[in-house]
Amino acid sequence: MLKQTEGSHAVAEAVALCRPDVICAYPISPQTHIVEGLGELVKDGTLAPCEFINVESEFAAMSVAIGASAAGARAYTATASQGLLFMAEAVYNASGLGLPIVMTVANRAIGAPINIWNDHSDSMSQRDSGWLQLFAETNQEALDLHIQAFRLAEELSMPVMVCMDGFILTHAYERVDIPEQAEVDAFLPPYEPRQVLDPADPVSIGAMVGPEAFMEVRYLAHAKQISALEHIPRIAAEFAQRFGRRSGGLVRGYRCEDAETIVVALGSVIGTLKETVDALRATGMRIGVLGIQSFRPFPLAAVRAELQGAERVVVLEKSFCVGLGGVVSTDVRLALSGLQLHGYTVVAGLGGRAITQASLERMLREAVADRLPPLTFLDLDWGIVNRQLEREAQVRRSGPIAENLLRDVGAVAAKVA
Amino acid sequence: MLQIRIHGRGGQGVVTAAEMVSIAAFEQGRHAQAFPSFGSERTGAPVVAFCRIDDREIRLREPILAPDVLIVQDATLLHQVDVFQGLKPDGYVLINSKRSFDELGLAEIAQRFRHERLLTVPATEIAVKHLGRPLPNAVLLGGFAALSGLITLEAVAHAIRAKFAGAVAENNVAAATEAHDVVRRELEGLTHA
Numbered sequence: 001m002l003k004q005t006e007g008s009h010a011v012a013e014a015v016a017l018c019r020p021d022v023i024c025a026y027p028i029s030p031q032t033h034i035v036e037g038l039g040e041l042v043k044d045g046t047l048a049p050c051e052f053i054n055v056e057s058e059f060a061a062m063s064v065a066i067g068a069s070a071a072g073a074r075a076y077t078a079t080a081s082q083g084l085l086f087m088a089e090a091v092y093n094a095s096g097l098g099l100p101i102v103m104t105v106a107n108r109a110i111g112a113p114i115n116i117w118n119d120h121s122d123s124m125s126q127r128d129s130g131w132l133q134l135f136a137e138t139n140q141e142a143l144d145l146h147i148q149a150f151r152l153a154e155e156l157s158m159p160v161m162v163c164m165d166g167f168i169l170t171h172a173y174e175r176v177d178i179p180e181q182a183e184v185d186a187f188l189p190p191y192e193p194r195q196v197l198d199p200a201d202p203v204s205i206g207a208m209v210g211p212e213a214f215m216e217v218r219y220l221a222h223a224k225q226i227s228a229l230e231h232i233p234r235i236a237a238e239f240a241q242r243f244g245r246r247s248g249g250l251v252r253g254y255r256c257e258d259a260e261t262i263v264v265a266l267g268s269v270i271g272t273l274k275e276t277v278d279a280l281r282a283t284g285m286r287i288g289v290l291g292i293q294s295f296r297p298f299p300l301a302a303v304r305a306e307l308q309g310a311e312r313v314v315v316l317e318k319s320f321c322v323g324l325g326g327v328v329s330t331d332v333r334l335a336l337s338g339l340q341l342h343g344y345t346v347v348a349g350l351g352g353r354a355i356t357q358a359s360l361e362r363m364l365r366e367a368v369a370d371r372l373p374p375l376t377f378l379d380l381d382w383g384i385v386n387r388q389l390e391r392e393a394q395v396r397r398s399g400p401i402a403e404n405l406l407r408d409v410g411a412v413a414a415k416v417a
Numbered sequence: 418m419l420q421i422r423i424h425g426r427g428g429q430g431v432v433t434a435a436e437m438v439s440i441a442a443f444e445q446g447r448h449a450q451a452f453p454s455f456g457s458e459r460t461g462a463p464v465v466a467f468c469r470i471d472d473r474e475i476r477l478r479e480p481i482l483a484p485d486v487l488i489v490q491d492a493t494l495l496h497q498v499d500v501f502q503g504l505k506p507d508g509y510v511l512i513n514s515k516r517s518f519d520e521l522g523l524a525e526i527a528q529r530f531r532h533e534r535l536l537t538v539p540a541t542e543i544a545v546k547h548l549g550r551p552l553p554n555a556v557l558l559g560g561f562a563a564l565s566g567l568i569t570l571e572a573v574a575h576a577i578r579a580k581f582a583g584a585v586a587e588n589n590v591a592a593a594t595e596a597h598d599v600v601r602r603e604l605e606g607l608t609h610a
Contacts, residue, residue: 004443006436168478171432173439173451271476356479 001178007139007169010176011104011162012037014143016047017184018102018150021073021191024053024064028083029116030166031106035078058083062090062101069099070205072196074150078104080166084122085110088129095130095221097205098194100153102146103131106166107267107318109351113402117352118166119318120266123295124327126161130221132228133296134248135266136164140176141293144247147179148235150188155231156224157194163295165268165318167352179243187242225297232294250299253306255281256288261368262310263289264303264332269316269348269355276360285368292328303335312342314367316360316378318349325375342370348378384408418471419567420481424500425490428460430554433580434488435466437558440579441572442470450475463498470567488561489513490540490553492521501526509565511600513540513553533607536564538596547592548585559593563600570597 003010011034015023023042025035041047053068055061061077068075079087084105094101105123109115123133134149136142142164149160164170195205209217229250236249246252254274256262263273270291280287290306292299307313313336315329324330326345333343344367349355359379366372384405391398398404421438425431432453439451447470454465467481483503492514494500504510508530512518514537518527527535538560540553547556558573574590581589 004440004449168452171453173436173449174475175443175448268478272478274476354480356482357477 001180002175003178004173004175006033007142007164007172007174008033008106009037010139010143010178011146011164011170012041013178014146015076015102015104016041017179017181018076018147018188019047019074019185019190020050020076020102020150022051022053022065022068022075023077024055024061024068024075025077025079026055026058026061026083028058028080029106030108030118030170031078031080031083031104033170034104034106038076058087059090062087062094062103065101065103066090066094066097066099069094069101069193070097070195070197072191072193072198074154074191075099075101076103077101078106080106081108081110081116081122084126088126091126091129091131093206094159096217098157098221098224099159100150100157100191100193101159102149102153103159103161104142104146105161105163106170107163108166115351118168119350119352120163120327121319121350123161123163124319127296127327130158130225131296132156132158132160132225132294134160134162134232135291135293135295136162136169137252137268137270137291137293139164139169139172139174140245141247142169143176143178144239144243144245145293147184147188148239148248150191151235152228152231154191155235156228158221158224158228163267168268177243177245183242187239228294228297229299229301232297248293250292250294250302251306252291252293254289254291256290256306256310258286259288259309260286260311261288261314261364262307262312263287263314263316263364264292264307264328265289265316266292266295266328267318269318272355272357273316273360276357276364279357279361280364285364287364287368295328295331298331298335300331300335303332304339307332307336307341308339310341312344312367312370314344314346314364314372316346316348316355318347320347320350344372344374344376346372346376346378353379381409418469418475418477419486420484421468421470421486421488422481422484423466423468423488423490424494424498425464425466425554426460426494427462427464429464429490430552431464431490432466434490434554434558435468437555437573437576437580438468438561438568439470440576441558441562441568442468444572444575445568447472448475454480463494484508486561486565486567487511488557490557492516492537495521495523504530507531507534509534509561510536511557511560511564512537513557515539515542533604534564536560536600536603538599538603540596543592543595543599547588547595555589556592556596559596560600562593563597563604570594573597
């Protein structure tokens with residue numbers, strides 16, 4: 001049914017349609033509305049049977065999800081930012097044990113400096129945790145990916161993170177098509193665990209594994225993720241057939257066919273990039289955008305196939321590896337091994353900095369002229385950066401950086417956006 | 418594409434107003450995207466929310482920098498925030514105030530825009546009358562429907578009932594209807610003047 005609603009609410013409805021047995025979460029912006037919505041659905045009996053467990057921290061949230069999943073329950077949780085970091089040890093345990101938990105990450109920056117706004121630093125910090133990571137472009141895709149995620153997680157017996165841009169998607173009201181319960185039931189069969197803590201047939205889960213088999217357990221996790229490269233497009237294709245729309249999959253190109261320049265990105269910024277590509281195409285520029293929906297497993301072959309015909313690739317990412325540069329770029333470069341392409345990394349939108357079409361157009365014109373530096377920070381305020389560098393050069397006790405920069409920026413309340 | 422920017426203060430229902438505009442537009446069969454400017458969720462702090470309306474899927478995710486419509490829920494913001502920033506020359510402005518543009522000291526700014534598209538409406542007073550509380554958000558949407566004709570009062574009423582229930586919803590609908598009438602009379606005054 002078509003509905004105008006908040007992204008978080010759409011996700012809550014989608015998760016409820018997946019009939020989770022256990023939901024546990026600790027509130028943190030910008031994820032809170034999702035579990036609040038689910039809490040209401042459990043309380044008013046719409047989502048039943050389901051146990052909503054209030055926990056005292058994110059570490060507890062993931063630990064409860066692990067316990068529930070090991071006991072054979074379909075388990076769901078959600079978090080963001082510092083919350084994801086706080087549960088990190090349990091995040092690795094969930095994947096290491098092969099438990100098919102689904103978790104929404106409402107992407108948000110990581111402090112310090114403390115910042116509640118959107119970027120991809122949080123889920124990127126868990127990129128090597130063994131969880132699959134799917135990224136949503138729109139609220140419709142976020143909704144759809146949750147339904148696909150339970151199916152994928154349970155087919156593989158591996159946990160899946162659905163990453164959606166905090167605030168930009170979670171707090172946006174837009175049109176979504178929410179499927180019927182019967183349609184979701186037909187797509188997502190009841191959970192049949194590969195391992196379960198069952199008193200009637202006792203096993204232990206979580207053995208200590210020494211050098212004799214640890215590498216092999218790890219290899220099997222990798223093999224599962226590699227096999228997911230086949231599961232993900234198959235599940236997306238079946239979803240498209242049943243629900244009549246394309247959502248998910250490995251990668252999705254937009255106007256890439258004859259493109260000389262292709263921009264690679266994850267998440268909601270793909271929408272703004274599509275507008276930008278249309279505007280630049282109208283001026284005769286041969287440019288396209290490649291959205292990566294599956295970041296883990298990283299679809300090396302699919303990315304290579306989409307990009308190999310281009311002359312240059314610009315990876316626009318809301319993540320940043322201090323001391324190196326791009327995070328996504330590194331993976332894209334691996335996909336392009338041996339190809340002679342101009343490659344650019346553009347770090348954008350960190351800590352909620354707005355990514356505007358005007359800035360993207362300006363940057364892409366530079367890229368197409370091959371005048372862009374290999375690593376660019378979109379709309380970086382060099383004025384306040386240089387002032388701080390001068391301060392540090394002049395005096396030893398230059399003071400806290402964040403406070404200095406805020407003083408230099410001045411009152412932000414007067415700014416509209 | 419129509420782009421609306423709503424300015425107000427934390428606690429005045431700025432974000433809810435943008436959401437209701439999007440629900441009203443959806444009710445009229447259009448695509449709409451509403452979202453807040455994030456961060457300053459403190460009572461009294463300046464808050465901005467946005468709504469885009471179009472006949473096709475809205476893909477742009479940037480804040481609204483060049484609005485077609487400005488709704489200002491709190492006139493004290495005029496001294497604190499450059500609310501007119503980026504407003505298109507033929508844009509609409511609706512300010513919550515019992516005073517006129519001239520009385521608000523906006524005569525100079527008003528000259529840059531079409532005068533028949535700039536109005537004030539005493540939304541706080543109308544809200545207090547109908548709701549017993551100074552919540553101007555839904556009231557202004559009734560005024561906006563009359564000012565622009567871009568959404569109907571019926572769609573606004575639908576949106577209010579989608580967000581609120583019972584007496585709160587009906588009182589807001591009544592308040593929005595009164596604001597709609599006030600603005601319509603103001604506009605008739607302008608055309609006869």
